Amino acid sequence: MKILLLLAASRTDPLRRNDPFMPLSLPLLAATAPGHTYTLVDLLWDDDVDTAMDVDLVGISMRLTGENRAYAIADAFRRRGVKVVIGGPQASAVPIRVREHADAVAVGEGEPLWPTIVEDVARGTLKDFYVCSPVPFVLPSPESTLHQVDGYADLSALPVARRELYRRSYRFDTVFAMRGCPIDCDFCAVPSLFGRRFRTRPAADVAAEIDTFRNYYYLLDDTVFGKAATYDYYLDLYARVAGLKKRRFWCGQGNLDAVGDEKGRAVIQAAVRAGLLYVMVGMESISPATLAASGAIRKMGVRGGEDPLRRMAENVRWLQDQGLVVSGWFVVGYETDTLESWEATLAFCRENHIIPVISPIKALPGTRLHERLLAEGRLDDGRFLNLRHPTLKDADVLAAWQRVAREGYSLKAIWERTRFMARRFKDPARGDRIHKTIFTWILQTKMKKGMIHDEVFEEGSPPSERG
Ligand code: B12
Numbered sequence: 001m002k003i004l005l006l007l008a009a010s011r012t013d014p015l016r017r018n019d020p021f022m023p024l025s026l027p028l029l030a031a032t033a034p035g036h037t038y039t040l041v042d043l044l045w046d047d048d049v050d051t052a053m054d055v056d057l058v059g060i061s062m063r064l065t066g067e068n069r070a071y072a073i074a075d076a077f078r079r080r081g082v083k084v085v086i087g088g089p090q091a092s093a094v095p096i097r098v099r100e101h102a103d104a105v106a107v108g109e110g111e112p113l114w115p116t117i118v119e120d121v122a123r124g125t126l127k128d129f130y131v132c133s134p135v136p137f138v139l140p141s142p143e144s145t146l147h148q149v150d151g152y153a154d155l156s157a158l159p160v161a162r163r164e165l166y167r168r169s170y171r172f173d174t175v176f177a178m179r180g181c182p183i184d185c186d187f188c189a190v191p192s193l194f195g196r197r198f199r200t201r202p203a204a205d206v207a208a209e210i211d212t213f214r215n216y217y218y219l220l221d222d223t224v225f226g227k228a229a230t231y232d233y234y235l236d237l238y239a240r241v242a243g244l245k246k247r248r249f250w251c252g253q254g255n256l257d258a259v260g261d262e263k264g265r266a267v268i269q270a271a272v273r274a275g276l277l278y279v280m281v282g283m284e285s286i287s288p289a290t291l292a293a294s295g296a297i298r299k300m301g302v303r304g305g306e307d308p309l310r311r312m313a314e315n316v317r318w319l320q321d322q323g324l325v326v327s328g329w330f331v332v333g334y335e336t337d338t339l340e341s342w343e344a345t346l347a348f349c350r351e352n353h354i355i356p357v358i359s360p361i362k363a364l365p366g367t368r369l370h371e372r373l374l375a376e377g378r379l380d381d382g383r384f385l386n387l388r389h390p391t392l393k394d395a396d397v398l399a400a401w402q403r404v405a406r407e408g409y410s411l412k413a414i415w416e417r418t419r420f421m422a423r424r425f426k427d428p429a430r431g432d433r434i435h436k437t438i439f440t441w442i443l444q445t446k447m448k449k450g451m452i453h454d455e456v457f458e459e460g461s462p463p464s465e466r467g
Contacts, residue, residue: 001036001037001057001118001121003038003056004038004040004053005039005165006042006058006061007023007026008067008070009044009065010065010066010068011069013065014449014450014453015044017044018449018450020216021170021218022163022166022174024220025110026059026061028158032115033118036118040166042166043069049073056082057083057085058074059117060074060087060102061088062086063088064362066090067090067094074086083126084101086101086104086105087105087106087113092106092366093365093366096140099128103126104117104126104130107130108131108194109153112149113132116147120147127147128146129145130146130147131146131147131149132151132152134195136148152199156201172216173213174217174218174220176206177237178199178221180198182227183296185284185294186369187294187296187363187364187369188367189364189366189367198230203233206237210248217250218250220252223253223255224253224276226267227258228263228264231263231264231267238267250274251279254279255281255301259301259319260311261301265318268324272322272324277325277436278443279325280357281319281326282296283330285330285332285337285345291308300312301315309348313348316352323425323427325436327357327447328354328356329359330356331358331360332359332360332361333387339396342404343403345358346358349408353416355408355417356408362385362386362387363379363386405448406452409448414441414444417444418444422440
């Protein structure tokens with residue numbers, strides 16, 4: 001069959017032509033069902049897709065920000081009678097809505113589903129829903145058809161992702177070693193998508209894949225430091241990566257609690273030896289009450305009786321002292337937040353030399369936060385700022401968002417953070433210091449582009465979520 005695989009993205013997404021990371025889902029799927037002719041389109045880079053293209057099947061990967069565009073493209077193909085299947089994190093969260101625009105919806109991990117979907121299309125027996133999850137799937141009507149894999153994907157022998165299907169090369173390759181997350185914060189979609197237990201791929205497979213990369217890469221795991229249950233796994237993986245002949249730099253998401261644990265610190269140091277240079281930390285909020293309510297406090301490494309913010313700042317400093325560039329990912333807009341929370345969060349980042357990624361809160365469908373707000377009648381779905389706040393107005397929030405983005409990425413702010421880190425890159429023997437300093441500067445100038453939206457938000461949604 002001729003199969004088109006497409007990553008949906010809004011035409012006005014600030015990440016467009018600015019996303020250095022290779023999206024991994026579709027090359028992975030293509031590898032699970034070989035023997036077909038695949039074309040891959042990434043709308044974060046490609047301008048458009050030819051909906052008159054001669055194909056037998058279209059597989060669309062849909063994230064939160066690509067939903068409207070995914071529907072427009074799916075509708076155009078289906079008008080011509082081409083079968084369309086939509087999957088991905090947002091599709092998994094709102095499958096019933098997606099079914100209105102697709103012949104079939106894939107919920108959860110695609111590896112065990114895609115070969116069956118392709119076969120069913122070839123045989124003319126496509127079902128409505130394909131689900132990979134141990135949680136029973138509730139069908140919207142008795143006539144709906146379902147294929148469910150009861151459990152999660154087996155990661156022990158995955159085929160290698162077909163990255164060569166992309167016609168362009170990305171600055172960062174991507175790879176994953178682990179899926180699932182037991183931390184279970186109420187705002188996060190990962191537990192419902194990948195489960196609440198860590199599952200790992202064989203470290204040898206991951207290291208072998210990394211050894212094919214040109215230079216920079218992104219280890220997509222939700223925490224590249226892990227928790228006690230996975231410290232040994234990561235120690236083994238990072239020793240293998242450090243042992244590769246070619247040295248590469250990489251980035252990933254990290255949690256602060258590993259800093260408070262002796263073995264956790266050993267994992268972080270092993271990661272640095274293996275080339276980890278930039279770590280994104282989900283710090284979520286500077287309000288201790290919010291951290292406690294969402295469950296995110298569990299990943300900050302705060303012990304009973306301690307001042308949470310001070311401990312978080314100290315843990316960040318320890319990471320920076322290892323030569324790691326740290327960005328802090330925060331959301332503002334919880335009930336306890338005020339307009340001042342924006343500036344206060346930025347000030348916390350400034351004091352601690354953290355690259356600020358401060359966004360308005362959005363309750364993601366499929367999360368406990370979303371369910372709670374819905375039950376309490378405080379959810380305005382369909383709007384970008386879907387948490388109805390007691391005092392904050394949308395226009396003020398959007399203005400504050402952009403104000404802190406401009407301030408947080410002023411040339412002065414970028415320069416100060418780069419200078420702070422340059423003092424911590426101590427590896428003169430390898431000539432890495434200059435390389436890392438330039439990396440720190442370029443990283444921030446690229447992030448700035450994704451953060452500052454020149455367009456006015458009069459449509460009530462940010463550019464990234466328009467069609
Ligand atoms: C890397 C990452 C990013 C990178 C993306 C880089 C890139 N080019 O890929 C960056 C940092 C830019 C990013 C930004 C954001 N992200 Co992000 N990100 C991730 C992360 C950590 C990994 C994504 C990934 O590549 N996973 C590995 C691939 C293989 O998994 P996958 O894409 O889900 O695909 C699997 C299945 O979903 C399924 N599948 C996917 N597509 C299809 C299609 C078909 C046809 C089928 C059958 C199956 C299928 O099969 C695949 C294999 O199992 C995830 C969390 C996670 N653990 O997945 C969050 C995640 C995807 N991000 C999320 C969010 C919310 C965001 C932001 C909105 C955050 C913000 N406030 O700015 C922005 C949005 C940016 C934008 N404009 O799109 C949410 C998405 C929720 C949702 N409902 O869509 C997630 C799940 C995190 C979370 N905590 O909830 N993100």
